[in-house]
Amino acid sequence: MSEDPSTPRAAASRRVRGYSELTGDDRSNLLGQVTAQHERVAARLASVRHVVAVVSGKGGVGKSLVSAGLATALARAGREVGLLDADLHGPTAARMLGVRAAGLVVGEREVEPKRSAAGVRVMSSDLLLAEAAPLAWREPGRDGFVWRGTLAAGMLREFLGDVAWGSLDLLLVDMPPGSERLDTLAGLVPRLRGVVVVTIPSSASYRAVKRAVEAARAGGIPIVGVVENMAGYRCADCSSHGPLFEGDAGDRLVRETGAPLLARVPFDPAVQARIDAGDASLAAEALAPAAEALAQGLERSEARVEAQP
Amino acid sequence: MKFLCIECDKQMAFAERELPGDGTLAAVFACPACGRSVAMLTNPMETQLVSSLGVQIGGRSVPEQPFELTRSALASGREDAFAEASPSPASAAAPAGRPVWDEAARERLGRVPSFVRGMVQRIYADYAAERQIALITTDVMDRARRELGLEGM
Numbered sequence: 001m002s003e004d005p006s007t008p009r010a011a012a013s014r015r016v017r018g019y020s021e022l023t024g025d026d027r028s029n030l031l032g033q034v035t036a037q038h039e040r041v042a043a044r045l046a047s048v049r050h051v052v053a054v055v056s057g058k059g060g061v062g063k064s065l066v067s068a069g070l071a072t073a074l075a076r077a078g079r080e081v082g083l084l085d086a087d088l089h090g091p092t093a094a095r096m097l098g099v100r101a102a103g104l105v106v107g108e109r110e111v112e113p114k115r116s117a118a119g120v121r122v123m124s125s126d127l128l129l130a131e132a133a134p135l136a137w138r139e140p141g142r143d144g145f146v147w148r149g150t151l152a153a154g155m156l157r158e159f160l161g162d163v164a165w166g167s168l169d170l171l172l173v174d175m176p177p178g179s180e181r182l183d184t185l186a187g188l189v190p191r192l193r194g195v196v197v198v199t200i201p202s203s204a205s206y207r208a209v210k211r212a213v214e215a216a217r218a219g220g221i222p223i224v225g226v227v228e229n230m231a232g233y234r235c236a237d238c239s240s241h242g243p244l245f246e247g248d249a250g251d252r253l254v255r256e257t258g259a260p261l262l263a264r265v266p267f268d269p270a271v272q273a274r275i276d277a278g279d280a281s282l283a284a285e286a287l288a289p290a291a292e293a294l295a296q297g298l299e300r301s302e303a304r305v306e307a308q309p
Numbered sequence: 310m311k312f313l314c315i316e317c318d319k320q321m322a323f324a325e326r327e328l329p330g331d332g333t334l335a336a337v338f339a340c341p342a343c344g345r346s347v348a349m350l351t352n353p354m355e356t357q358l359v360s361s362l363g364v365q366i367g368g369r370s371v372p373e374q375p376f377e378l379t380r381s382a383l384a385s386g387r388e389d390a391f392a393e394a395s396p397s398p399a400s401a402a403a404p405a406g407r408p409v410w411d412e413a414a415r416e417r418l419g420r421v422p423s424f425v426r427g428m429v430q431r432i433y434a435d436y437a438a439e440r441q442i443a444l445i446t447t448d449v450m451d452r453a454r455r456e457l458g459l460e461g462m
Contacts, residue, residue, distance in 0.1 A: 024320035103392030
């Protein structure tokens with residue numbers, strides 16, 4: 001005789017089927033939606049030969065100037081280059097490249113990047129934020145700290161996947177100070193080719209940048225070059241060079257990573273003044289050899305990978 | 310996310326989603342066998358957690374728009390960030406395959422913050438075009454909001 005199904009004992013023994021046992025459609029399919037987002041980024045970057053992040057362990061080392069200078073130098077040399085400003089809270093790339101003017105053009109499925117005078121395609125939160133306004137999100141209540149990081153990662157994802165980057169030889173990603181956003185980038189970009197490390201000579205900078213190097217290594221991301229910025233001071237009047245910071249951070253990072261020293265760039269007030277005014281031409285001149293060394297290094301390593309059986 | 314009607318041992322089907330505008334979300338699921346409905350209600354924090362991923366409970370009702378998450382979530386956007394065409398008035402010739410807007414609909418759209426207005430305009434226009442609606446009115450906008458779960462727009 002079968003048990004009455006309405007009894008408490010029968011109810012207790014009834015097993016609720018699990019998610020994977022229900023064969024009907026999961027219309028929300030949140031995992032599928034997230035996967036589609038990643039596929040969108042991958043499809044967008046399929047026509048980009050190299051994606052390289054520019055990192056430093058600390059702020060104030062001139063990472064954004066180096067990024068803008070490298071990108072402009074490569075564009076002036078005839079390469080197709082994009083610069084994605086991933087420093088969402090402290091964006092500077094658009095202003096440095098003279099493209100802060102309003103009016104991003106939105107197409108059916110993409111946003112056109114701005115183009116600098118040299119032809120660098122640029123996307124930056126500076127193009128979206130009101131003048132002097134901090135990056136602030138609509139927050140329905142308290143505890144915004146819980147999701148702000150996720151929103152910032154989503155913004156970075158849209159910069160990668162929704163911008164009409166087109167065919168590029170190189171997409172440089174100007175990272176915020178520190179190393180935590182590098183993990184996010186590596187999770188979004190299918191083939192993050194490597195990182196360029198920017199430091200100043202001081203031991204304090206060395207220690208901070210070393211953390212970024214270790215974070216990259218932990219993520220299996222190669223160090224493709226080191227730039228030592230503010231390596232001395234170039235007098236605006238007489239062009240003579242003088243010391244600025246004590247230390248040999250660039251050399252130490254080169255020894256420890258095996259990556260090439262792309263450039264040792266002195267601080268030049270004229271370069272800074274021009275780039276503050278939206279003209280990266282002097283920065284590009286200062287970084288042209290470094291840009292060429294970076295491009296050639298990427299091409300050599302690409303050739304090595306392609307030659308592997 | 311799936312819902313099971315234990316009595317019928319049937320997977321419940323997604324029926325509708327509502328965003329009342331207070332930061333909460335209601336997603337309604339119904340049993341195809343007995344018709345019983347349940348509503349999953351999320352508080353503002355839970356709703357925001359899902360929104361911050363750029364995903365939608367119940368699935369996407371319209372194709373993802375460029376910069377959708379950024380435009381929806383950024384509170385400090387510049388007014389002139391995007392260069393987008395204004396909606397075509399009813400007095401103008403409709404662009405091929407695109408609807409025109411009556412005055413009241415244009416006026417309501419004009420109250421949407423400019424940072425997201427172009428995206429919202431495109432969503433309404435896509436909705437109308439897909440249904441071969443030639444003229445967007447405030448009634449069409451209300452219907453789209455209900456059907457697409459755009460209560461926040």
